[in-house]
Amino acid sequence: MRLDSLYQEIILDHYRNPHGRGLREPYDAEAHHVNPTCGDEVTLRVRLDGDVVVDVSYEGMGCSISQASTSVMHDLVVGRTVAQASTLQEEFLHLMHSRGEGEPDEDVLEDAVAFAGVSKYPARVKCALLGWMAWKDATAQAVAGGAG
Amino acid sequence: MRLDSLYQEIILDHYRNPHGRGLREPYDAEAHHVNPTCGDEVTLRVRLDGDVVVDVSYEGMGCSISQASTSVMHDLVVGRTVAQASTLQEEFLHLMHSRGEGEPDEDVLEDAVAFAGVSKYPARVKCALLGWMAWKDATAQAVAGGAG
Amino acid sequence: MAPSTAGYDVDAIRADFPILHRTVRDGQRLVYLDSGATSQKPRQVLDAEREFYERHNAAVHRGAHQLAEEATDAYESARARIAAFIGAADDEVVFTKNTTEAINLVAYAMSNATTAGPEAARFRVGAGDEIVVTEMEHHANLVPWQQLCQRTGATLRWFGVTEDGRLDLSHADELLTGRTTLLAVTQQSNVLGTINPVAELAARAHAVGALVLVDAAQSVPHLPVDVTALGADFLAFSGHKMLGPSGVGVLWSRRELLATMPPFLTGGSMIETVRMDASTFAAPPQRFEAGVPMTAQAVGLAAAVDYLTGLGMERVFAHERALTGYALERLGAIPGVRIIGPRDTVDRGGAVSFLVDGIHAHDVGQVLDDSGVAVRVGHHCAWPLHRRYGAEASARASFYLYNDLTDVDALVAGIERARTFFGVA
């Protein structure tokens, strides 16, 4: 069934019980992103320790896809190096642009493979990417700030 | 033949030998009109004596239709009262907007009936009206000036 | 008594719209409830456009050959029919690409008045002057005025809205004052469905010497509009929302205003004379139509207007009112559904925006789409209005002349399915 392949159980679980939600101190950088067509927004903070992502905290409003995707991202990137997390971000971006043709590697993307079905719905791809884009932005600032 | 019904002999005669051409003194008012699509222009002066049009003098460049029409107009309005000439102007305007359906009265419009065929060609109607519109404009100024 | 819809044959109408017979999402019947975004097009409109291209296509107002004559006639006949449709004179109708351009045209003409001649004085705006809008405006009738204020130093002020989705007129006297240069207001909200008392507002604005621009993008397609009765100075609407092609819209204004308003887009066909150092401009409407226009689309829009006139706008409005009444009743009966906008059909058109408790609008829209029901989700280009009602987004069903009661039933069934799917039923 079409709806079930879009809204996989993993997605609905993360939506109902988001991981890592809330804005926490301390943090190195914060980004605020919006989806201009629907008004969904996320405020996201990144805390690094050296080149390791030690916390990602966030708050926002949005649909099941954007909420769940941010929650899944939290689990994926926290504890990884910025380089590893960036690779994951690119993998996920690639999957989202695959138009349902992507074959994601579960060993790499873990729960995020559940979003493969979203890539068939171009209007929802932006929802799935909202948190990731905010993370990318905040992390770039954090890295630049650390270097400066 | 279509061309002959457009370019009647009367038109070609006036085109080759325009009546009243040249800018003369004295005059009460002058108007300069252009046809923005083709660049045709006319400068036209009106001389009134009381309410009688005693001279219409003009200069300009343009196609056969605009040149001939101004020449025919000269013959029609000079010597008439402003009221009579204005009626003629309206008659002619009406004929030009008749799309080939007009039945002009030769006793009224004289040589100007030759332009009936022009009304079938909307793009040329503006040519036939160029001089008349300048006359109307200049006369209105002359009348206003005389009153003021 | 509401106008009768007797003899209104929605099945016959639907037969004219090829797209309504396609299926979506693996064979579901298409239930198109997104006409507020853009309408579908009947065969008659598509045929008129194609006939123009296959028989008469040429650049208008520029050539003297037979095709150019025919194309110019088709274009000007389209203008005349569209003008008649809104009770206007031919030379008061300016073709634009959409409502948005029509509104921007006025906003830019007003800033151009700063460096134009004295005849343009009444369009000038600067520090101390005020532009008044409302909180229910579409971005197209808000952002251009914000920008005009930024360019000129004028101040933007606005009417708020009431809890039940009406304009809050209680501060009208403070808002409309001698400082007001222009009031810009929508005739029908694309979110709430609310029909505003434009004639009354126009009278009040005129009393303080302000100009009045009416955003008619959601009214001209759906109800009889007569510009004289309305009393506005400018009226803007889009062809694509009223059965016409994309790429064509209309700015209507009074002859005497157009006659002194400075130009906006400049170039070919809008000039009187051109020299290297300076130019003068043609009379309206040409002055506001620079370049080769959207001729085929104007012809298509005229065919749309003929189609609407054939049905009768009173009957179109009555049909939509019946659908809206039914939808408000059925949606109101679903637990957890909150309607944003008036809950009855008084002064109200057929845009019905709603929230479903516990399900984000995007997710509601997704389940509806999966059921073949096309609605709009998001803020519908009225973000401040959504904020006003504490909603980041809503779902909107919008009706048009080809919808019927079964479409409303499909909407209701889809919402119920969403509630079950997301476990909030």
Add this chain to the structure above:
Amino acid sequence: MAPSTAGYDVDAIRADFPILHRTVRDGQRLVYLDSGATSQKPRQVLDAEREFYERHNAAVHRGAHQLAEEATDAYESARARIAAFIGAADDEVVFTKNTTEAINLVAYAMSNATTAGPEAARFRVGAGDEIVVTEMEHHANLVPWQQLCQRTGATLRWFGVTEDGRLDLSHADELLTGRTTLLAVTQQSNVLGTINPVAELAARAHAVGALVLVDAAQSVPHLPVDVTALGADFLAFSGHKMLGPSGVGVLWSRRELLATMPPFLTGGSMIETVRMDASTFAAPPQRFEAGVPMTAQAVGLAAAVDYLTGLGMERVFAHERALTGYALERLGAIPGVRIIGPRDTVDRGGAVSFLVDGIHAHDVGQVLDDSGVAVRVGHHCAWPLHRRYGAEASARASFYLYNDLTDVDALVAGIERARTFFGVA
């Protein structure tokens, strides 16, 4: 050696254009020599538009339902194909309604830079700055710059033209200086047919820090254009002159320029966030596409680009060059015919403007029209250029891919007929 036209089958091409098979003026074969004003449309383009309306029509970038997805895909695929046609990246192509709007967009963005943030500094223009154009510009690439100067206090300067219809570059160093903010120049003159050395001019303008806008309305339809090779900053063209629908045009610009250029038209779909008192704007190209766009027309233009690519622009250009060479030769042999523009095919496209001694251009055009031959008469929206050559008006034959040698023969026969009719033969 000129590119080969081997295998170029003009009869097969003509079969694709329904209008070319109609007759005019009581049964005369239509000889359409007015493609410089607007081109005719092949069946393939009309079919693509209709298929869009009948299957996929919806508002783009606004909906989440299946039709909205399909419409958005169709629109963005059109953008990608049109971008590829001129060697550009997708996000560097902005849809406008025509060339005129595209040029005005840049001119208004430049005046908006005055009140925009510091990132827009390089677009600012004011007293002491200069905008440079040429004497052969179409009004669309002249009047908007006159108006920009009027709004901002900048000065307009221009390149003259030589007796034989070329740009006079002898004063280039005086014209292009540190004061030059922008050079606006046509790639191919719509009157003279002259193809200007745009890459060279762009290099010289860039050397003094100026921006370069190229009016490609007459080049993109007729010859291979690669924006990278050209080295320009902005390029504008119209769909209707290149087999596409009316109502759609393109502004191309470099990504880094679009990224900092202030918006022009404002409203829906071009925003990032909107509050009542202020808004922020989306990334390009959306920032420059306010309102529901001309989606079906963009789709039609992409089909036109596919058609042109199928033929190959090198071959289209070679075909037109062959026709132009033949026309220059045959017209040159008629006593009393004076050609305005280069008399050979070096750096020259297929617009051939001419005067006939003793017969006004309107009258020449009338006799041609009566013979079934459609040409343009007047100043062709290049009034200063006509004044430069001492002509109030000229007749212009302009060729396109569906014309053949018999069309040139018909033109010549029509001119002979005019000379006989008016007794100047």
